[in-house]
Amino acid sequence: MSFIPITRDDMAKRGWDELDVIFVSGDAYIDHPAFGVPLLARWLESHGFRVGIIAQPDWRSKEAFMSLGQPRLCFAVSSGAMDSMVAHYTPARKLRHDDAYTPGNRHGARPNRATIIYTSRLKEAYRDVPVIIGGIEASLRRFAHFDFWENKVRRSILFDAKADLLIYGMGERPLLELLERMRDGQPLRTIRDVRGTAYISREPAVGDAQTVQEIPSFEEVCADTGKFGEAFSLITHEQNPSCAHTIVQRHGDRLLVCVAPAFPLSTPEMDEVYALPFEKAPHPCYREQIPAWEQIKTSITSHRGCFGGCAFCAIAMHQGRTIQSRSVASVAAEVTRLADMPWFRGSISDVGGPTANMYGLYCRDEVAHRVCRRESCLFPKICRHLAVDDAQAVTLLKKVRDSPGIRHVAVSSGVRYDLMERQPGYFRELVGHHVSGLLKVAPEHFAEHVTTLMHKPGKKAFESFLRRFAEETRRIGKQQQVVPYLISGHPGCSLSDMLELALSLKRMGFRVEQVQDFTPTPGTLSTCMYHTGIDPASGRKVHIPRSDREKGLQKALLLWHQPAERGKIMEALRELGREDVAGELLAGAGTPKERRPKPPRRG
Ligand code: SF4
Structure with a gap:
């Protein structure tokens, strides 16, 4: 070794x-x-x-x-x-x-x-x-x-x-x-x-106004939330390496x-990185299992980057908005190496990246791309310059599935369902071969003013996806379900928004097992809203659920079926003056004696 x-x-x-x-x-x-x-x-x-x-x-x-x-x-x-x-x-x-x-x-x-x-x-x-x-x-x-x-x-x-x-x-x-x-x-x-x-540095950055952008200083952003929002907006507009400035912030x-961001890796460069001689194992000095290894040992990264621009996610700030894809041959070679591992049993747990169905996608207009400062290629609507052709992704999935020694291939990375509307080939492949009974998708919320703040596609797109998923699942004669992922406590989301979401989900027949309580992690637009209380896009104030109590009540409403949450649910309904829906919301909930296994941590 x-x-x-x-x-x-x-x-x-x-x-x-x-x-x-x-x-x-x-x-x-x-x-x-x-x-x-x-x-x-x-x-x-x-x-x-x-x-x-x-x-x-x-x-x-x-x-x-x-x-x-x-x-x-x-x-x-x-x-x-x-x-x-x-x-x-x-x-x-x-x-x-x-x-x-x-x-x-x-x-x-x-x-x-x-x-x-x-x-x-x-x-x-x-x-x-x-x-x-x-x-x-x-x-x-x-x-x-x-x-x-x-x-x-x-x-x-x-x-x-x-x-x-x-x-x-x-x-x-x-x-x-x-x-x-x-x-x-x-x-x-x-x-x-x-x-x-x-x-x-104590010296000014090399360059002029064409190449250097100064943003509000540390002292200014500490003292003034407006300046904080201004600095954040300027930073997010400087993510495209082709047109980004060097950013200076006085402390x-x-x-x-x-200095401006590095250029993304090309496909040959990505292939070079993933062909390096990794042992594909924890160092032998470790005697105990490492959960992160158990989670990823049979998964394959097909690409990096995300152009979705979800407000609560920092992937684009770290990996960039340009999709950097490996070639099909490079992924296939990794599958062959994986199949040779003595512990491998034939199942691949994931072929994906930050968003699985972005593999192989790119901006087809080089001129537009060079000067583009959009935070998302999908929001508020899909950009006409985005090449959404799914042929390469379909080829990839078929190739991995047909490789010697492979019995099953799952796609467990998240998918953007609004994008998949334009990817019928990928949709059929995914639903037909790569869903292990449950497909995780993340509408995150249904209230339009919340999904707008999140830069997510909203309830209509989710419902349209569900219809297509049900049709395709019926057509191929499989028993498969969608598992929706939701966020509680996001900026803009009130207790009453959460109740409406809970009731909608219940009417649609969903029993949600996992709810992500929003965390304001560094570097996201949602964190900027959390801190400033303002949506920087509109300049309008947004409601921020800050107290542990409100966050707890929001989360509990989605977990109506868990007996331990009943007290909080009733507290939330009383606060909203909506005890009238208690019967509907709690119908079918477990009794206090009923115990359910704890779901695994998300992400
Ligand atoms: S021009 Fe459109 S497709 Fe190209 S990078 Fe910008 S938003 Fe994305």
Whole structure:
């Protein structure tokens, strides 16, 4: 086996007494491309760098951070696949007791604000060695941002972490360019022009009004929610690498300079990344199961990016809006390797990406694409320049399904059902072959003013999808159902909106098992609304469910069938003066003695 070195012994086996780059990660080391740090480590290794990984070090002292010695070029720090605060706390700010990225599902293997703490220990250990921070936590906290857990605006994480540079978005291009220049002798502090990076400066950013956009300062966005909304809108309009400016945000007497985003990877580049020699296994040092590995071990990533622009989701801010697809041949080669794994039993749990039916889609008008600043290609309506041809996605699914050793292929990534209206071939493939009895789709809400704030297609599109799903399911003679995913407590959603949603779902015959209580995570439009109380698109005030009580009541209304929620449901109905619908809503609910298994955590 040839994992990336995690000990001095591993280094010695490769004949190395020093590494070029050492990654420090908040996740256990699983050598699989679904995890950012191992993917980047393999990527750098393939470009001739000597790379090591320190996974989930004990952060209480600097010793664990010195286990692989001092790297020749730099440390690269990530909190892991999730923001450490999102990983540690529930939407009600209660401590979680599990961690899917840790052996044994144990909580407590990484600190709160892992990027900041790890960088601090590294600077204690090696004051002069550069530290580059990246991953989802650094990426989405690159500007002054609202932090739900402290209920305040925090400055850019780069100031708090005291790192030398920040990489945002997908790291292959910026990290490789930085390290190649450092390998050639250029000090990191002088590299100020790499796309996808951010740094702190006392000097103005290089460029003029054509290339540099200043947004309201940290002090302004702290003091004035209007300025916060203005800064957020400016940032979201600078996501297209073809036309984005470098963004500058003043923090006191210093500047955060965020160079324009990196360009997305082409299909050959994506294929190159996914063909790297991953072991497709957790490091053998682990003795206990790692839930995140069990979840993804038979899944295949076909693409990155999302152009849906859902307001509560930060994927586009991190992965970009351009769909970066692998070739069918590249995915098929991964399926062949998977089929050879001794533990593989013939079932693939997913072929997808952030949104499964965006595979292979692109903007067909190059000129329009170069200057496009839309947040979504689908909302408020599908852009006429979007190529929605599903031929490549259909070919992909058929190819994977027909591969030797494959018995069943599920698509468990989410789908955009408004887009699928235009993809009859993909729809037939999906419903005919890739739904394991239940198809998860996410209308999120039905109230039009809420779905508009969410940038979701709304109830009519969902109903139309349901009709087509039922027709197709009947035609092929299968027993299949749709499972709707919903969000409670979203900006704009009142208790009465939630009651109407609950009643609509009940009349449609749905019994909802999972409801996501909205969490204002860094970097999303919904979080901006949560903090400011304003919809930046219209400038209008929106209702914000802030109290734990209101959030609890909203969620309970959708879980009418769970006996434990009955007290809250009655409280909500009394508050709304709608006890008249109690009989309808609670009909068929379990008795207090009835117990249902706890549903798995979503996402
Ligand atoms: S399809 Fe339309 S919205 Fe999407 S990138 Fe192209 S021009 Fe912009």
